Amino acid sequence: MIEPERAARLTLLALRSGVPSRLDFRPDVVRLGHNGQVVSLQDAVDDLAQRPKPLACYADVAGGVLALEFPTRIFQLSARPRGTLDEWYIERYGSDFRQRAVLCMGRFEWMIATFEELESWEAEYPVLGKTGYSGNPFTGSEDVPEDALSAARRAGAVHICDFRRRNANEREDTTGRIFIARREPPDVAGSCVQCRERPARFVIEWFAGEFPRRALCQRCIDDELSPGEFDMGRSLDRERVERAAAERTKSPDELARMAEWDAIFWALRPTPPFIREFIDQYRP
Numbered sequence: 001m002i003e004p005e006r007a008a009r010l011t012l013l014a015l016r017s018g019v020p021s022r023l024d025f026r027p028d029v030v031r032l033g034h035n036g037q038v039v040s041l042q043d044a045v046d047d048l049a050q051r052p053k054p055l056a057c058y059a060d061v062a063g064g065v066l067a068l069e070f071p072t073r074i075f076q077l078s079a080r081p082r083g084t085l086d087e088w089y090i091e092r093y094g095s096d097f098r099q100r101a102v103l104c105m106g107r108f109e110w111m112i113a114t115f116e117e118l119e120s121w122e123a124e125y126p127v128l129g130k131t132g133y134s135g136n137p138f139t140g141s142e143d144v145p146e147d148a149l150s151a152a153r154r155a156g157a158v159h160i161c162d163f164r165r166r167n168a169n170e171r172e173d174t175t176g177r178i179f180i181a182r183r184e185p186p187d188v189a190g191s192c193v194q195c196r197e198r199p200a201r202f203v204i205e206w207f208a209g210e211f212p213r214r215a216l217c218q219r220c221i222d223d224e225l226s227p228g229e230f231d232m233g234r235s236l237d238r239e240r241v242e243r244a245a246a247e248r249t250k251s252p253d254e255l256a257r258m259a260e261w262d263a264i265f266w267a268l269r270p271t272p273p274f275i276r277e278f279i280d281q282y283r284p
């Protein structure tokens with residue numbers, strides 16, 4: 001079990017910590033839903049605490065304010081089944097590990113909880129999108145503020161769940177900013193702007209026109225982009241075409257569902273303008 005207010009605090013800690021550092025937001029307030037009110041952190045805690053559980057939620061940032069979003073329909077949630085890590089924990093912390101203390105470290109705040117509380121929290125708040133933590137045995141040599149360190153020691157913490165976002169793994173230079181069209185047939189040999197040897201097979205364009213469009217051969221585009229960036233750029237080229245068709249053929253409910261899914265996927269990411277418009281128009 002976890003007290004409703006503590007669970008709500010942990011949710012705010014997790015969501016606030018998951019925001020990439022390139023996105024600035026006011027640390028003292030939260031918006032409750034994209035059409036909702038801006039309230040203090042304490043009011044947000046009270047609001048979360050009284051909502052029915054389980055409560056699926058995620059965060060986005062708009063206008064310099066963190067928005068808590070609550071999807072209106074059920075999407076497949078990837079919540080970890082209860083007890084998945086029991087064996088690992090028992091081995092390290094003993095069979096009574098659920099009563100042991102864990103330091104939950106966020107970007108702006110920290111909290112000491114038991115494993116049991118964490119387990120209840122995960123069941124009550126299936127948090128979607130860009131968040132998560134890395135869990136490790138607590139050694140006392142972690143990069144955490146002094147007050148968190150001494151509180152964790154006093155509580156006999158054996159474990160740390162670090163919710164702070166690791167920006168080193170972010171690769172968002174191009175995600176949502178470019179689309180890649182295929183040249184059929186490829187241009188003539190030497191038309192790749194990079195190597196000037198091979199035929200150009202793809203054209204990279206920036207939605208916001210930040211850089212000029214460039215025609216590249218297969219090898220040069222593979223050198224420049226990760227497989228994930230390439231796939232995303234290609235899929236956004238197809239989506240540009242398919243969205244227009246969807247608006248003509250899909251029912252209002254299907255469009256609302258698509259828009260809500262887009263809102264979850266693109267939260268906290270640079271969002272292509274046509275998808276931003278789609279979300280704004282059709283999201284419930």
Ligand SMILES: [Zn+2]
Pocket residue numbers: 192193194195196197198216217218219220221
């Ligand atoms: Zn080339």
